[in-house]
Amino acid sequence: MTPHDDTIVAIATGAGRGAIAIVRLSGPAAYTVARRVATPFPAAPRVVSRGTVHAPDDPSRPIDHALITAFAGPASYTGEDAVEFAVHGGPLLGALVVEACITAGARPAQPGEFTERAVLHGKMDLVQAEAVADLIDARSRAAHRAALRQLDGALSHRLAAMREMLLHVDALLAYDIDFPEEDDAPPSLARVLAACDDALAQVDRLLATLPAAALGRDGALVVLAGPPNAGKSALLNALVGEARVLVSDQPGTTRDAVEVLVDDEPFPLRLVDTAGLRASDDVLERMGIEVSERFVAQAHVVLACAETDAALASTCAAVGARTRGVVIAVRTKSDLHATAHDGAVEHPEQTAQVAVSAVTGDGLAALRAAIRVAMKEQVATPDDDTPVITRARHEAALRRAGDELRAFRAAWAAGALPAPVAATHLRAAVTALESLIGAVDVEDVLERVFRTFCIGK
Secondary structure, eight states, X not given: OOOSSSOEEEEXXXXXXXXXXXXXXXXXXXXXXXXXXXXXXXXXTTOOEEEEEEETTEEEEXXXXXXXXXEOTTSSSSXXXXXXXXXXXXXXXXXXXXXXXXXXXXXXXXXXXXXHHHHHTTSSOHHHHHHXXXXXXXXXXXXXXXXXXXXXXHHHHHHHHHHHHHHHHHHHHHHHHHOTTSSSOOOOHHHHHHHHHHHHXXXXXXXXXHHHHHHHHHOEEEEEEOSTTSSHHHHHHHHHTSOOSOOOSSTTOOOSOEEEEEXXXXXOEEEEEOOOOSOOOOXXXXXXXXXXXXXXXXXXXXXXXXXXXXXXXXXXXXXHTTOSSEEEEEEOOTTTSOOTTOEEEOOSSSSOEEEOOTXXXXXXXXHHHHHHHHHHHHSOOOOTTSOOOOSHHXXXXXXXXXXXXXXXXXXXHHTOSXXXXXXXXXXXXXXXXXXXXXXXXXXXXXXHHHTTSOTTO
16 A cells, blocks of 8 residues: 555646647645745635746746645545646646656555545545546446436445344344343344345345346347348448448458447447358368357347348248347348338347448438347346445355355354354354445455556545
């Protein structure tokens, strides 16, 4: 762990050329350092002031004109005195301001050190701090939504309530252990088991959100499969809204799988264009077909693409035997082969049949709707009251808590262990929950969590 009694500085905006660069300063000497490099210093906290950033103690050597804001601890992001300098963006100016602050007494911040200090000063817990990183890294609305709920404390409040419930049961057991001679009756078997079952149900409910969290982060795998020249690449480009895949009338143009992540609701989509499924003696094409078959086997949804109804039936049968995902029959090039089946209609063998045209855009909205319906069949969307588990650390701690609760329940229900021994499982479950929110000494966990952050955050 790095020391937290000094003052740190870092650029808090992205590298490169831009309109504004923000330099963040935090620590017990933040005001002292800022006064050495900025004139005039803001007259009051949280009031943006225009000033000049200059070499330490030398206003005659200006670096830039800046907007300067002071934040008095504990009413700041880190809980410490902090100052932010908004200077003109560019590869040099921010670095010069940081250099001036270091010369004036600050040191360069480590990755995630500002947020780490916020946790240590009680501004947020560890789960909320991880949500800050998740919010920055979010690539989809689903991931953004989950991170924002976590940052607002949805998961923290749920974990804290579970912890309080288990501590109450532990207190009942402790009273019975420490004061066996008292006239009060020991905690009833049913009361303890009911509390344990409630906690287990909440643990299982949180763990059940893992598939949805994975889809929100990585996207649902939607594979376009079918014979060569079925219009798969053109369809992918149409769904993406731009040309991402080479389109040609020459069969076998697509030799490898091409992935594109597209944001959608309720989950983003990993659209994968694959090599045409057919028998081939070409070694490279055969390798591409094998890759296609592997993607089809792993897919949540397969778009079985073909130009005619006869070819479509054959394609659906071929891919249906290779996947556990939902197969959607997609009749491509509807502008060239118009039939009575245009639009989304019921199909006796598949989830739906959709006729689309990558040229005119007809049927694309119906296809997107069919994919959303298929995804709801594959993965349950968590209800609004249940926060989503987004990290392996969360999963490991919850599984550990669940295992300890099950061990306690079995021992308590059977009376197989004395109360003091059975209670050790209960306390271990509480400790697992506390490690999640950082309520116990977990310096090694803090070290791992915050070193994955960007510098300046």
